[in-house]
Amino acid sequence: MLNKESKINNGATLLLTLFITSIVSIIGYRLFDLTMFTSEVEKRNLSYQQSFLMALSLESYTLDFMSSAEKRKSLSLMTNRYDPYSPIEIPLKRGNIVAQIEDKSDCFNLNLIVTNDEESKTKTVNQDELLFFKNLLSSLEIPSDKIEIISASLIDWIDEDDFPDYYNGAEDFYYSNLKIPYLTSNQYMQNISELRKVKGVTEVIYKKIEPYICALPLNFKFININSISPLKPKILVALSEKKLSDQEAISILEDRPLKGYKNTDEFFNDEFVKQSLSSSFSRKKLNAESFYFNLESQIKYDEFTFIMNSRIIKDDEDMKIISRKIGNFL
Numbered sequence: 109m110l111n112k113e114s115k116i117n118n119g120a121t122l123l124l125t126l127f128i129t130s131i132v133s134i135i136g137y138r139l140f141d142l143t144m145f146t147s148e149v150e151k152r153n154l155s156y157q158q159s160f161l162m163a164l165s166l167e168s169y170t171l172d173f174m175s176s177a178e179k180r181k182s183l184s185l186m187t188n189r190y191d192p193y194s195p196i197e198i199p200l201k202r203g204n205i206v207a208q209i210e211d212k213s214d215c216f217n218l219n220l221i222v223t224n225d226e227e228s229k230t231k232t233v234n235q236d237e238l239l240f241f242k243n244l245l246s247s248l249e250i251p252s253d254k255i256e257i258i259s260a261s262l263i264d265w266i267d268e269d270d271f272p273d274y275y276n277g278a279e280d281f282y283y284s285n286l287k288i289p290y291l292t293s294n295q296y297m298q299n300i301s302e303l304r305k306v307k308g309v310t311e312v313i314y315k316k317i318e319p320y321i322c323a324l325p326l327n328f329k330f331i332n333i334n335s336i337s338p339l340k341p342k343i344l345v346a347l348s349e350k351k352l353s354d355q356e357a358i359s360i361l362e363d364r365p366l367k368g369y370k371n372t373d374e375f376f377n378d379e380f381v382k383q384s385l386s387s388s389f390s391r392k393k394l395n396a397e398s399f400y401f402n403l404e405s406q407i408k409y410d411e412f413t414f415i416m417n418s419r420i421i422k423d424d425e426d427m428k429i430i431s432r433k434i435g436n437f438l
Contacts (some may be wrong), residue, residue, distance in 0.1 A: 124372050152412060159414030160434075162301040163405040166207050167418050170403050171427045174420070177397075184211045184335050184398045202409040213332035213398040215322035216244060218303065219296040220329060221259075222430050227410050229313040236389045238263075243346035248316045257308035265306050278307035297323035299431070322400060324421065324430075330395040334368040336361055347390040351435055356384070369396045398422070399415075 116257045125255075174180050196207040224230075236257060243267040245255045251347035262275035272279050280291050283305075293302060300323050304314050317338055322328075336343050352360075360381060372394050376382050386392070403418040417433045 111383070155412040156414060159409060159412070160405040160409050160416070162205060162416065163416040163418075165206070166405045167403060170207075170401075170418075171422065171429070174401065174427050176312060180211075180422070181334070181399045183209060183401075184332065185366070200409065202410050205408075206406045208404045208406075208428060210402045210404070211335045211398050212322060212400045212402050213330075214336040214340060215217045215323045215360065215400065216241060216320055216331070216343075217322055217326075217328050218262065218300065219266065219326055221321055222263055223265070224268050224296070229268065231269070233263055233273070239349075240346055240389070240393070243349055244320060244342060245317070246349060248320075249346040250313055250316065251316075254308055254313065255271040258306060258313070261307035262303075265292050265294075265302070270294070282307060287357065291334060293412075296326070299323055304381075322375070324400065326361075327404075328399060329393070330397075331392045331393055332396060332398050333372060334364065334396055335398055338362055344385070347387075347388065347393060348384045351386075352384050368380060371396050 110383075128410075131388060169342065174183070175332055187336075196209070198205040198207075218241075221241060222233055223232045223234060224235060225232070241262075242255050242259055245258065247253070250258075257276045260272070260274040263274075264272050264277040264279050265326045267273070270279050270281075278292070283292060285291050290305065297303070300321050302309070302316065302323070303309055303317070303321070320342060331343060331347075338361045341352075341354045341361065341377075344357035344360060345352050348357075362376075372391065375394065375396070376385070399422045401420040404415075405416045405418070407414045415435055418429050419431045421430050
């Protein structure tokens with residue numbers, strides 16, 4: 109009997125030992141897994157920090173490079189054809205850096221449509237800029253009813269009041285009743301991605317408009333004729349109030365001097381250009397100096413990839429970073 113109880117006890121002890129051993133093994137495995145995970149997180153954080161510092165160094169180099177008007181113009185002439193980028197490649201021991209500088213001085217500043225007066229709390233709709241925006245949308249083959257809705261709603265998005273200016277515009281009442289509600293900005297746009305939220309703008313329409321627009325302070329009113337790529341002829345088509353065809357606009361852009369135009373007088377000396385871009389607004393809208401750039405830094409380090417876009421403007425005589433976005437643009 110004792111012998112039988114002893115066997116039972118031994119068996120129970122063996123089972124308990126196996127159970128404890130399995131628990132210890134599981135805990136040990138989980139601790140090892142947690143250690144590996146922690147190590148990967150730390151490695152990723154370290155790679156992120158190193159990449160961010162490298163991107164800041166690239167910014168500093170770019171600002172220094174573009175402090176010269178001659179170098180800015182040289183960059184514009186390099187990137188105003190069919191490849192809009194100026195690549196910089198730097199090999200690293202465990203990866204590489206690829207930076208792209210794009211001259212974006214050929215964009216329409218959305219904020220120019222409305223001027224808000226902070227003191228009087230009033231606003232002025234800039235009719236010439238509004239017409240240019242509408243012509244740009246029309247040249248992109250966006251339906252006329254959509255153009256009217258988007259234009260009216262964009263005015264309401266930027267102005268500071270809370271009532272629609274036109275019957276097809278939109279203020280808080282419209283947006284707050286959507287399935288996913290939100291409110292109007294009622295201030296100047298900080299990023300063109302805000303346009304996605306404006307009434308009438310679908311993702312298809314946004315993708316058509318995106319290459320042609322920017323959101324900058326109000327003192328950035330011009331479009332650099334030397335910066336426009338033949339891939340974006342709609343700028344000239346819109347400025348001509350659609351007198352120009354796409355092919356005619358492309359021909360004008362391809363016929364620019366290799367060294368670019370010194371000034372817009374030189375550009376308007378061409379008789380065909382003078383007839384096609386005959387409005388006083390088109391003459392005032394164009395200039396021959398770059399003022400807005402985007403630096404995209406892509407840093408690959410082991411399996412980690414870091415991307416940062418830096419928006420750079422020429423403010424008076426200084427080049428300044430006005431915003432950064434980590435990750436790809438939406």
